[in-house]
Amino acid sequence: QKEVEQDPGPLSVPEGAIVSLNCTYSNSAFQYFMWYRQYSRKGPELLMYTYSSGNKEDGRFTAQVDKSSKYISLFIRDSQPSDSATYLCAMSPLYNFNKFYFGSGTKLNVKP
Amino acid sequence: EAGVAQSPRYKIIEKRQSVAFWCNPISGHATLYWYQQILGQGPKLLIQFQNNGVVDDSQLPKDRFSAERLKGVDSTLKIQPAKLEDSAVYLCASSSLRGTSPGEQFFGPGTRLTVL
Numbered sequence: 536q537k538e539v540e541q542d543p544g545p546l547s548v549p550e551g552a553i554v555s556l557n558c559t560y561s562n563s564a565f566q567y568f569m570w571y572r573q574y575s576r577k578g579p580e581l582l583m584y585t586y587s588s589g590n591k592e593d594g595r596f597t598a599q600v601d602k603s604s605k606y607i608s609l610f611i612r613d614s615q616p617s618d619s620a621t622y623l624c625a626m627s628p629l630y631n632f633n634k635f636y637f638g639s640g641t642k643l644n645v646k647p
Numbered sequence: 648e649a650g651v652a653q654s655p656r657y658k659i660i661e662k663r664q665s666v667a668f669w670c671n672p673i674s675g676h677a678t679l680y681w682y683q684q685i686l687g688q689g690p691k692l693l694i695q696f697q698n699n700g701v702v703d704d705s706q707l708p709k710d711r712f713s714a715e716r717l718k719g720v721d722s723t724l725k726i727q728p729a730k731l732e733d734s735a736v737y738l739c740a741s742s743s744l745r746g747t748s749p750g751e752q753f754f755g756p757g758t759r760l761t762v763l
Contacts, residue, residue, distance in 0.1 A: 543687065567748065569749075576757075576759075577757075578651070578738055578756050579738075580754065581752070584751070623689050625689075631703075632748060633678060633749050634695070635690075635752065
């Protein structure tokens with residue numbers, strides 16, 4: 536079993552839709568949770584960072600962490616064609632917080 | 648500020664040949680990472696340097712992969728000999744040193760390796 540599971544998609548939505556991206560994990564030691572966006576032929580770039588449980592909002596993006604269910608989500612409101620990319624969740628444990636474990640990524644396509 | 652630089656961007660080699668990738672991190676970043684990203688998968692950490700010392704190389708296939716970080720700045724990742732399953736994008740990332748939480752990892756564009 537992989538430590539981080541992520542639905543690969545692809546997920547195709549119309550412009551303006553609300554998008555929900557999710558990851559599950561098995562290691563209860565994970566305390567830091569990140570979402571990265573990766574455009575084709577580019578390196579990942581950090582979108583959101585959350586410590587422990589709770590919600591965090593940044594513009595059109597909201598990250599949620601439910602540690603009791605070992606489940607994290609990224610919501611994108613009013614999705615735009617420029618949001619079309621692969622979204623990677625990543626997480627790390629408290630005892631080795633610089634060691635990131637990535638999900639396999641969900642490919643999102645926002646249609647104009 | 649300039650981002651993480653990597654070269655070459657693309658490399659095609661025959662199996663059993665050797666190959667080297669180069670990374671120049673963001674100026675002042677103490678921590679440097681090499682990741683392997685196989686098509687359809689997330690990045691997998693190969694090796695982590697802090698300054699010029701190795702912090703974690705537990706997932707580096709040491710029989711064929713080697714890496715060094717000269718003077719705590721640039722880094723080189725080498726594969727010798729390459730296998731078909733080494734076909735992947737090799738990503739370099741760097742972060743500043745933070746004592747109590749993860750530093751943001753900034754990624755380079757990657758080197759796409761194809762082993763024939």
